Amino acid sequence: MARKSKTERFEVAQRRLRASARWRDEMGYDGLWRRMTDLYRGKHWPRTTVLQEDMIAVNLAFSTINVIAPSVSVNYPKVIVSPNKEENQDRATFVEAVINYLWRHHDFRKPFQRAVKDFLIFGHGWLKVGWKFVEQERTLGDAERDEMFQTAVSEMDILAAEDPFMAGELPDNAQVAADIPTTSMTVVEDQPFVERISPFDMYVDPEATCIEDAKWIAQRITRRVEDAKSDKRYKASARKQLTADSMIFPMYDSAEQQEREEYLREEDRVVIFEFYDVAENSMSVFSMTGDEFLVDPIPMPYAYGQPFVMLRNYDVPDYFYPMGDL
Numbered sequence: 001m002a003r004k005s006k007t008e009r010f011e012v013a014q015r016r017l018r019a020s021a022r023w024r025d026e027m028g029y030d031g032l033w034r035r036m037t038d039l040y041r042g043k044h045w046p047r048t049t050v051l052q053e054d055m056i057a058v059n060l061a062f063s064t065i066n067v068i069a070p071s072v073s074v075n076y077p078k079v080i081v082s083p084n085k086e087e088n089q090d091r092a093t094f095v096e097a098v099i100n101y102l103w104r105h106h107d108f109r110k111p112f113q114r115a116v117k118d119f120l121i122f123g124h125g126w127l128k129v130g131w132k133f134v135e136q137e138r139t140l141g142d143a144e145r146d147e148m149f150q151t152a153v154s155e156m157d158i159l160a161a162e163d164p165f166m167a168g169e170l171p172d173n174a175q176v177a178a179d180i181p182t183t184s185m186t187v188v189e190d191q192p193f194v195e196r197i198s199p200f201d202m203y204v205d206p207e208a209t210c211i212e213d214a215k216w217i218a219q220r221i222t223r224r225v226e227d228a229k230s231d232k233r234y235k236a237s238a239r240k241q242l243t244a245d246s247m248i249f250p251m252y253d254s255a256e257q258q259e260r261e262e263y264l265r266e267e268d269r270v271v272i273f274e275f276y277d278v279a280e281n282s283m284s285v286f287s288m289t290g291d292e293f294l295v296d297p298i299p300m301p302y303a304y305g306q307p308f309v310m311l312r313n314y315d316v317p318d319y320f321y322p323m324g325d326l
Contacts, residue, residue, distance in 0.1 A: 010286060010293055013275050016216060023206040029321060036121050036326050040065060061326050065120045068325060069261060073116040076104060076177070102192060111196040115311055118199055123324035125311040126197040127218070129217070130302055134189040145180050154175045197308070203273075208320050211310045215279045219308070222246050224270040234285065234294040241290035244268035276306040 004012070024030055038044070039061040081096035083089050093191065110278040115125035141146075158172050171179070201220040207216035229239045246269040272294065275284050283306075285295035300306070 006296060008291065009284070009297055010291070013216075013218075013273075013277075013284065013286065014288060016275060017203055017218060017275075020203040020206055020218075024203075030200065033122050036061075036324065039326060040121055061121075064325055065117065068114070068120055069116055072120075073109065073113045076100075076109060076198075081104070086227050106191065106193070108194040114196040118196070119311040119313050121326045122199050123313045123322040124199060126199060126202050127309045128193075128195045128197050128307050128313070129309060130193060130307045132189045132191060132193045134187070135185045136188045137183050138186050139183050140181065145182070148180050149177055162242060174222070200307070204320060206320075207317055210312075210315075210320065211308070214320075215277075217276050217278065217306050217308060219274045221272045221274065223271050223272055225270045228270050228287075235292070235296070238286075238290050238292050238294045242270050242287055242294070243289045244270055244272045245287075262263050276300070278306055281305070 012101075042057075042059045042062065044059075045055055046059040075263070079096060079099045081092045081099065083092040111127060115127050118125035131326070153176060153296060156176065159166065160170060163286075197219060203218040203220065204211075205216050225242055225244050228234070228242050231239070235326040270287055270289065272285060274288055275286065277297070281300045282297040283295075283300055284293050284297040286293045312322045313325065316323060
């Protein structure tokens with residue numbers, strides 16, 4: 001079978017996301033999740049109900065969730081690593097210590113607790129896990145540049161002493177000074193990460209009944225247009241096409257007019273999708289407002305496949321989304 005072109009793959013990815021959004025709308029999932037959120041925060045009555053101050057409701061949703069949640073996620077876990085072979089016992093002990101240290105040091109419990117609350121309210125929660133490596137460019141100070149210059153001059157002197165015939169071809173001090181960089185890259189982050197993702201921001205294959213048989217999965221990321229256009233990780237030609245297409249709170253884009261007016265946009269936002277094609281083991285980035293990828297499809301950047309972990313509550317046969325305790 002002939003491999004699809006980038007344009008065809010881009011169009012297929014967009015169609016899949018539109019189909020997933022339509023499926024969620026037809027099934028009423030987004031409306032149900034907003035209703036569950038309102039119940040939890042004590043908003044029991046429709047906005048059109050008059051004399052709400054005279055109506056009393058006991059918030060059983062809040063008490064139910066907050067009785068269960070601590071029993072699931074209040075304590076730090078104790079991860080135990082057992083070796084498959086006896087000679088790896090020392091290595092397993094070391095790995096166990098590192099994992100338990102990282103969980104506490106980076107406070108992975110906090111995003112996990114937030115995902116557990118989603119799991120109880122909506123019936124499912126999402127975590128994104130992986131390794132984050134971030135470099136940042138910084139300006140070198142005069143002392144650093146002077147030290148680099150002195151080191152380079154000393155190396156030139158040593159080369160000239162070792163091979164006098166090459167001395168005339170070596171750069172002079174002015175050329176060495178001109179070659180000294182003014183900036184350097186500094187590693188800002190080099191560590192594992194765990195991030196809670198809102199259920200409203202996750203889109204999945206409508207034909208799937210569980211995360212294991214989903215052929216694709218995508219994350220919605222809402223950014224300021226100016227930030228997205230200046231992000232050099234995206235292709236320059238695709239960045240120019242970005243236009244505002246979202247509110248500050250995109251979960252209210254499909255809400256009633258009265259709700260939308262309460263969440264007016266203060267600054268232009270654009271929706272970016274990280275699209276993970278599980279079947280092809282690739283990842284790409286794009287916006288629905290453009291006509292090409294911001295990041296062309298690349299091999300899956302995670303050795304274990306797509307980076308999302310789904311916490312599932314009460315499974316319903318033949319349905320992807322489980323039920324929550326509400």
